[in-house]
Amino acid sequence: MKMINLAITWGPDPVIFNLFGALPIRYYSLLFAGGLFLGYMIVKNMYKKEGLDLENLDTLAFYIFVATVLGARLGHCLFYEPDYYLSHPLEMILPFNWHGGTFNYTGFQGLASHGGILGVFIAIWLYCRKTKEPFFGVLDKVAVAGALAGAFIRLGNFMNSEILGKATGTDFGVIFKRVDNVARHPAQLYESLAYFAIFAILLFLYRSKSMKVGKGFLFGLFFTLLFVARFLIEFFKINQVAFEDGMTYNMGQLLSIPFIIGGILVMIWKRK
Numbered sequence: 001m002k003m004i005n006l007a008i009t010w011g012p013d014p015v016i017f018n019l020f021g022a023l024p025i026r027y028y029s030l031l032f033a034g035g036l037f038l039g040y041m042i043v044k045n046m047y048k049k050e051g052l053d054l055e056n057l058d059t060l061a062f063y064i065f066v067a068t069v070l071g072a073r074l075g076h077c078l079f080y081e082p083d084y085y086l087s088h089p090l091e092m093i094l095p096f097n098w099h100g101g102t103f104n105y106t107g108f109q110g111l112a113s114h115g116g117i118l119g120v121f122i123a124i125w126l127y128c129r130k131t132k133e134p135f136f137g138v139l140d141k142v143a144v145a146g147a148l149a150g151a152f153i154r155l156g157n158f159m160n161s162e163i164l165g166k167a168t169g170t171d172f173g174v175i176f177k178r179v180d181n182v183a184r185h186p187a188q189l190y191e192s193l194a195y196f197a198i199f200a201i202l203l204f205l206y207r208s209k210s211m212k213v214g215k216g217f218l219f220g221l222f223f224t225l226l227f228v229a230r231f232l233i234e235f236f237k238i239n240q241v242a243f244e245d246g247m248t249y250n251m252g253q254l255l256s257i258p259f260i261i262g263g264i265l266v267m268i269w270k271r272k
Contacts, residue, residue, distance in 0.1 A: 075115010
């Protein structure tokens with residue numbers, strides 16, 4: 001990182017090294033996995049504090065990991081690029097493509113947080129059906145960890161020089177040299193910092209002995225804060241796909257609105 005004309009120039013290689021000379025290990029992958037692992041450790045401490053069965057936690061972690069990746073991947077494919085992926089359905093779930101007669105490893109290029117959260121929601125419902133744990137009690141704990149995981153994922157986007165912010169129009173900002181020479185809003189960092197703050201708020205409230213609300217209130221607060229932040233920060237981002245250019249609000253903002261409304265309704269329902 002270096003200072004040029006008051007802007008930070010940023011452009012690391014997203015690949016740290018190639019395992020066995022063929023499998024790329026990326027900063028994004030490590031940050032994604034690291035966020036999930038830290039979230040797992042936080043929920044584990046909550047399980048211990050509440051005297052819950054830790055064996056069930058391993059099942060929950062597996063469900064959430066699969067649902068996060070699958071939901072986020074399908075969310076991107078169906079919300080943002082449905083025409084392409086509906087005609088190449090295997091590329092939705094496989095990190096490879098077959099173009100020009102060659103088989104290429106691409107990784108999962110495109111993950112949508114809205115789809116990931118919907119996937120996790122379904123996974124937790126299935127988990128609670130199996131273990132008979134209270135649905136909203138599990139959602140509260142996962143919400144705290146989810147905010148932290150989201151912060152790490154956005155740091156991964158920053159390392160990838162993706163999900164770019166709009167040009168600042170000044171000498172201040174971040175120049176993503178792998179993309180262009182324009183000083184831009186570091187929208188990934190804005191979002192990551194917002195998620196770290198939400199994590200701190202939720203963790204504080206979870207530990208607070210003065211909290212007299214029903215199970216599910218923290219989950220509702222998580223949805224509300226997370227997607228209000230997402231809605232506002234989208235104003236600093238460039239659109240991800242071309243069809244958003246003619247829209248007053250982009251796809252990320254439109255998808256955030258029902259989550260915000262749902263979060264508020266859950267908080268009202270669970271306020272006592």
